[in-house]
Amino acid sequence: MAYTIAFAGKGGTGKTSLAGLTIKYLVSKRQGPVLAVDADSNACLNEALGVEIHATIGKLREESLQAVRGGGERPGGMSMEQLFDYQVQQSIIEARNFDLMVMGRPEGPGCYCAANNIIRKYTDILSDKYPYVVIDNEAGMEHLSRRTTHKIDVLIIVSDPTLKGILTAKRINELVDELQLDVGKRVLIINRVVGDEGEDLKKRAEAYNIDVAGLVPQDEMVFRFDLEGKPVFDLPAGSISVTAMFSILESLQIP
Numbered sequence: 001m002a003y004t005i006a007f008a009g010k011g012g013t014g015k016t017s018l019a020g021l022t023i024k025y026l027v028s029k030r031q032g033p034v035l036a037v038d039a040d041s042n043a044c045l046n047e048a049l050g051v052e053i054h055a056t057i058g059k060l061r062e063e064s065l066q067a068v069r070g071g072g073e074r075p076g077g078m079s080m081e082q083l084f085d086y087q088v089q090q091s092i093i094e095a096r097n098f099d100l101m102v103m104g105r106p107e108g109p110g111c112y113c114a115a116n117n118i119i120r121k122y123t124d125i126l127s128d129k130y131p132y133v134v135i136d137n138e139a140g141m142e143h144l145s146r147r148t149t150h151k152i153d154v155l156i157i158v159s160d161p162t163l164k165g166i167l168t169a170k171r172i173n174e175l176v177d178e179l180q181l182d183v184g185k186r187v188l189i190i191n192r193v194v195g196d197e198g199e200d201l202k203k204r205a206e207a208y209n210i211d212v213a214g215l216v217p218q219d220e221m222v223f224r225f226d227l228e229g230k231p232v233f234d235l236p237a238g239s240i241s242v243t244a245m246f247s248i249l250e251s252l253q254i255p
Contacts, residue, residue, distance in 0.1 A: 001127055001128065002035065002127035002128070002130045002131055002132055002133040003131060003132050003133070003153050003254065003255060004127065004132075004133040004134075004135065004151065004152045004153050004154075005022060005132070005133070005134050005135070005152065005153065005154045005156060005254075006134075006135040006137060006152040006154070006155050006156070007019045007022075007134075007135065007136050007137055007155075007156050007157075007158060008137050008155060008156070008157050008158070008172050009139065009157050009158035009159060009165070009168065009169065009172070010139055010159070010160075010164070010165055010168040011139035012139075012160065013158045013159055013160045013165055013191055013192075014158065014160070014191045014192055014216075014222075015136065015139075015156075015158035015191075016040075016044055016045055016048050016136050017048055017191075017222060017232045017241075018156070018158055018189060018191060018216065018245060019036075019045060019048065019134055019135075019136040020045065020048030020049055020231065020232045020233050021232060021233075021235070021241065021242060021245040021246075022134050022156075022245070022249060023036050023049065023098055023134050023233065024232075024233050024235075024242070025245065025246050025249045026098075026132045026134070026254075027096065027097040027098055029246070029249075029250075030131070030132065030254065031097075032097040032098055032130075032131070032132065033097050033098060033099065033130055033131070033132075034097065034098040034099070034130060034131075034132045034133070034134055035098070035099050035100075035101065035123070035126055035127065035129075035130040035132070035133045035134070036049065036098050036099065036100045036101070036133075036134050036136070037100075037101050037103075037119065037123055037133060037134065037135040037136065038100065038101070038102045038103060038136050039103050039119050039135055039136060039137050039138065040103065040136060040137065040138040040139070041058065041103060041104065041138060042138070043056065043102045043103065043104055045100065045102070045136045046093070046100060046102065047231060048231055048232050048233060049095065049098070049100060049231055049233045050095075050230075050231030050233050050234060051093050051095045051100055052093075053093065053102050053104075054091070054093065055087070055090070055091035055102075056091070056102045056103060056104020057088065057091070057101070057102065057103050057104055057118050057119055057122075058103055058104035059104050060084065060087045060088060060091060061084070061118060063087075088101075088118075088122055092126075099130075101119070101122065101123070101126070103118075103119045123135070135152070151182040151183075152182070152183050152184065153184040153185065154184060154185045154186075154187065154252060154254070155176065155183045155185070155186045155187075156187055156188075156189055156213070157169045157172050157173065157186065157187070157188045157189070157210070158188075158189050158191055159188060159189070159190050159191065159201070159205075160190070160191055160192055161190055161191075161192060161193050161194065161197050161198055161201055162201075163201070163204070165190075165201075166188075166190075166201055166204055166205050166208070166210075169188050169205060169208075169210055170205075170208040170210060173186060173188075173208070173209070173210050185211075185252070186210075186211065187211050187212070187213035187252065188205055188210045188211065188212045188213065189212075189213055189214055189215070189216060189245075189248060190202065190205070190212065190214075190215045190216070191215075191216045192216065192217075192218045193215045193216065193217050193218060194217070194218050198215040199215075202215065213248050213251060213252060214244065214247065214248035214251065215244070216241055216244045216245055216248070217240050217241070217244060219239060219240040219241035221235060221236075221239045221240070221241070222235070222239075222241055
């Protein structure tokens with residue numbers, strides 16, 4: 001079974017960028033391969049990793065439903081479930097020592113349940129084939145309350161350097177206990193820190209019984225890469241954010 005790292009936090013904290021750097025770390029330091037899972041309907045992990053999306057789980061499910069309603073033929077006499085299994089396997093994007101599976105948009109307005117359940121199912125199935133799985137969840141806590149985040153070894157909660165971000169992290173931490181989710185370790189990373197502000201927020205988080213794994217400084221190189229459309233996966237080893245994130249991941253003692 002794969003060692004699974006999942007990301008959570010409010011929107012705008014940079015968790016997708018940190019998920020991308022985590023994949024970079026696992027590929028370079030642990031020699032992968034890694035299954036990256038973009039479990040956000042607003043898919044953008046591919047941009048952090050520098051790969052193009054050619055299919056999503058949400059789109060495949062919609063096409064399968066339309067085929068059923070339209071009475072379309074299924075190749076080789078496959079059942080719809082067999083055909084969908086095959087399509088999901090084909091939708092996985094193969095890249096540089098990692099593969100990417102993308103949830104994409106759900107099948108109906110405001111309905112995420114089916115696509116999320118599919119992501120969970122295939123993450124479980126595929127995890128046997130990879131030593132590491134990294135899941136970038138949607139912003140907020142909805143994915144936790146729907147229990148679409150399955151067994152994970154490390155839940156990395158990401159906050160920006162704001163009190164609102166820390167309070168969201170507190171609620172996520174409490175919800176994990178409330179739902180009795182199967183999480184081995186929970187840590188907080190405070191991202192985009194400037195000056196000494198991170199230390200004050202770290203103390204506040206620790207007062208809420210949240211284990212703070214570290215601080216990632218604001219990195220102008222990340223902003224420049226974003227403006228130029230470059231993936232954070234390609235940040236040089238000496239960049240501030242890469243150095244900080246790699247140090248945090250080392251401290252987590254990932255096997």
